[in-house]
Amino acid sequence: MIISEFGRTLGVEEWKPCMDMLLAGRHVVLTTHMNSDGDGLGSEVALASALRSLGKEVSIINPTEVPSNYVFLNEIADIQVFDAKSEDAIGEISLADLVVLLDANLRERMGEIWRHVNFARELGALNVLCIDHHLDPEDFADLMVCETYASSTGELVYDLLTSMGAHIGRELITPDVARGLYVALMTDTGSFRFPKTTPYVYRVAGDLVSKGADPNEIYDLVYNSLKPESLRLLGTALSEIRLTADGTVSWLFISQEMLKKTGSKLFDTDIIIKYLLSVKSVRIAVLMVELPDGRTKVSFRSRGDVYVNEIAKQYGGGGHKNAAGCLLQYAPEKAVRVVMDAVRHFLNGREVAGK
Numbered sequence: 620m621i622i623s624e625f626g627r628t629l630g631v632e633e634w635k636p637c638m639d640m641l642l643a644g645r646h647v648v649l650t651t652h653m654n655s656d657g658d659g660l661g662s663e664v665a666l667a668s669a670l671r672s673l674g675k676e677v678s679i680i681n682p683t684e685v686p687s688n689y690v691f692l693n694e695i696a697d698i699q700v701f702d703a704k705s706e707d708a709i710g711e712i713s714l715a716d717l718v719v720l721l722d723a724n725l726r727e728r729m730g731e732i733w734r735h736v737n738f739a740r741e742l743g744a745l746n747v748l749c750i751d752h753h754l755d756p757e758d759f760a761d762l763m764v765c766e767t768y769a770s771s772t773g774e775l776v777y778d779l780l781t782s783m784g785a786h787i788g789r790e791l792i793t794p795d796v797a798r799g800l801y802v803a804l805m806t807d808t809g810s811f812r813f814p815k816t817t818p819y820v821y822r823v824a825g826d827l828v829s830k831g832a833d834p835n836e837i838y839d840l841v842y843n844s845l846k847p848e849s850l851r852l853l854g855t856a857l858s859e860i861r862l863t864a865d866g867t868v869s870w871l872f873i874s875q876e877m878l879k880k881t882g883s884k885l886f887d888t889d890i891i892i893k894y895l896l897s898v899k900s901v902r903i904a905v906l907m908v909e910l911p912d913g914r915t916k917v918s919f920r921s922r923g924d925v926y927v928n929e930i931a932k933q934y935g936g937g938g939h940k941n942a943a944g945c946l947l948q949y950a951p952e953k954a955v956r957v958v959m960d961a962v963r964h965f966l967n968g969r970e971v972a973g974k
């Protein structure tokens with residue numbers, strides 16, 4: 620069941636159904652989307668730490684590995700990667716009475732994990748809770764809080780834990796929780812500069828800093844921890860960026876060969892996309908990455924009222940208005956052609972509509 624959006628910060632009463640579910644859980648499994656990011660991971664370790672302080676058994680099981688610059692979050696709570704061959708993760712899912720999906724609102728975003736969660740759920744008393752801030756949620760969990768006003772899932776988890784703390788008369792934002800949530804907030808707001816960075820977000824960040832998050836240390840850990848390989852990929856990538864003749868669209872295709880040559884991994888591409896939008900005339904930036912299995916991962920970024928989630932949606936993807944993505948089954952050449960046609964078509968359509 621999806622709780623209809625409030626469109627603003629929720630209060631204690633409004634968080635009540637969510638709190639009840641969390642407080643009733645004894646064996647809790649937390650997860651997030653494939654190719655996890657700072658928001659999903661920071662929210663997971665923060666929530667895990669808070670729930671453990673309430674005496675609950677908590678494990679974090681993710682569909683894909685933790686990017687190297689977020690590995691330090693393991694100090695707050697252990698993050699496991701799901702492996703269908705290992706009995707451990709499957710055992711924990713079958714023992715769980717509550718699974719919480721953070722920072723995603725589609726079951727397929729959990730990858731292989733969903734099949735096991737669904738199986739355990741059909742067998743008996745397993746609840747699924749979802750806390751997220753992306754557009755277009757799919758109604759699949761027992762309870763879904765999907766608030767697109769929120770800058771990050773971390774902001775929602777902060778509100779939830781603050782309300783829960785007030786409800787049970789206990790401070791839940793410990794220094795560890797504050798660190799995790801600060802990572803979530805900082806990364807999903809692009810270090811407090813993306814459109815949803817409201818005055819409230821700065822107040823939350825301030826509170827987290829006063830409760831033990833060190834902004835300088837966290838920024839350094841997350842953003843200044845590149846490997847030399849990533850810098851090499853960045854160098855190659857920057858020289859390959861293309862712009863359309865009118866300068867409104869920038870795009871870049873990263874092949875497996877490019878990744879291999881520079882010795883870098885897929886998540887190193889995260890640092891590249893911001894350069895695609897750094898040219899003033901650009902309204903839509905498109906980053907396409909060839910995956911090892913031949914498919915193509917597409918990320919869109921945009922400025923102002925150009926809502927790129929509309930393009931991603933055409934190919935089964937989604938996300939936010941100014942940051943969205945999808946996965947194409949096509950090999951590189953076709954993928955580039957299809958995506959660039961879709962972008963051109965989308966911009967032409969907007970012109971016709973007078974936007």
Ligand SMILES: [Mn+2]
Pocket residue numbers: 658659722752770771772807
């Ligand atoms: Mn997020």
